[in-house]
Amino acid sequence: MRRYSAFAIAREAARYHQGWERAWASPKPKKKYDVVIVGAGGHGLATAFYLGKNFGITNVAIIEKGWLGGGNTGRNTTIIRSNYLQDPSAAIYEKARSLYETMSQDLNYNVMFSPRGVMMLAQTESEVRGYVRTAHANALQGVTTEFISPQRVKELVPIMNIDGPRYPVLGALWQARAGTARHDAVAWGYARACSDMGMDIIQKCEVTGVRQSGGKVTGVDTTQGQIDCDKLAMLVAGNASHLADMAGFRLPMESVALQALVSEPIKPCIDVVVMANTVHGYMSQSDKGELVIGGGTDGYNNYTQRGSFHHVEETVRALVETFPIISRLKMLRQWGGIVDVTGDRSPIIGKTPLGNCFINCGWGTGGFKSIPGSGWAMAETVAKGEPGALASEFGLDRFTEGRFIDESVAAGVAH
């Protein structure tokens, strides 16, 4: 792999950019791999990367039914934060956030991580109490957050109306080191690094069956033929139940559509991420100047990657009160992704009822921010066969034992 650098740009400029090589190879699948990872989104690619980097396992295939990073990795609103209430969540999301800080250097790929700060508005008294509690919890967890006053909110985001009649701003939970990153670049950067380590990224290869013998996984049937493996890792977000069904077990989750939209590009007017959980809306401004707006989930099972139109109206209606200047903006695009939501709104990482088959799913509406931490924890789980410290609390067995990581109260919607 040729490294990207200022020198490389100068070199290529001097020869009409003829020397850039493909960022990753697209090989045909081999007969057998040590590890097959289903799903070449951020989580799958990050798992592959840390399997190679931390554990030296490089005989790995990452198979993807569509195109690389074309699922929720390419559909989210790119928010990265770690201000969670529960200790296991804060640990894994903070690990992820800290890995994002050095990701561009680690991958030699500019993921445009922008620690611009994330502000979660408190617009009801109960939210104020909830966020003050979260700020205290974060102090104990070593995550730097603070609860700030409405005046400080106004200083940070001058375009905000903090005295709205329906949704006044009573304060906010502020995480200054949180922010955004370029979501596609995260997938592309990991893919390039994985390909460089000799891993096979196989796109347009849909899993149609899971082969097993004696209670252990032996391989997968795909649209590109049978691929054998010693270990199988499933990281397919909204389709996790569907894949689990092929492997013969059920999951405690439901898949729903979550949608987002962007406005026409305008001059810079907001340089932080604002989340308003009471009204299920969040907003930030992209480098192109578009306002990126995330909405709520649909209230019913759905695999259509569209989302209900009335949720767009609800989200925008509430945001217009908080940000009056957006009232005449045109919206350019709207899209949806299928998120896998568990009962306690926390992910599942760990072993499955099928031997040598591991699962990582249930990130629900908050998967992007956790990509490096999730990959780090999943790689350890796959390599050692047992979850490590970061992942151990997130096992499937927590539903049998009633040992929930209840973020549904703390971060149920905008996540």
Next chain:
Amino acid sequence: MLILECPYCGVMADETDLHGGGEAHLKRYGPGSSDEDFQTYLFHRANPKGVHFERWRHVSGCGKWFHAARNTMTLEVYGTYSAQTYEPPKAIINAVKKKHPEWEGPNMGEAK
């Protein structure tokens, strides 16, 4: 927009008048059942890509719970029916089979 006919009041209600209640026909387990069964009842859901039997409440109408058969891939609705039943009625099953002859039938909350 998703539109379902309420089987009680006959109104064609759109989704803003309704509230989804998740998978229908769950087999209920209570005290004395095994941990496994209780967990399955409380948390495990079919979540199929395709035909889904689910509960809905006509919140902005008659307020009653009813059941619907719907396709989660196409958003097609096969029919709605009363909640006073343990399994989908024959007419609904036939409506689904007419559209999808290869369909294997309802997966009634049992793990494979």
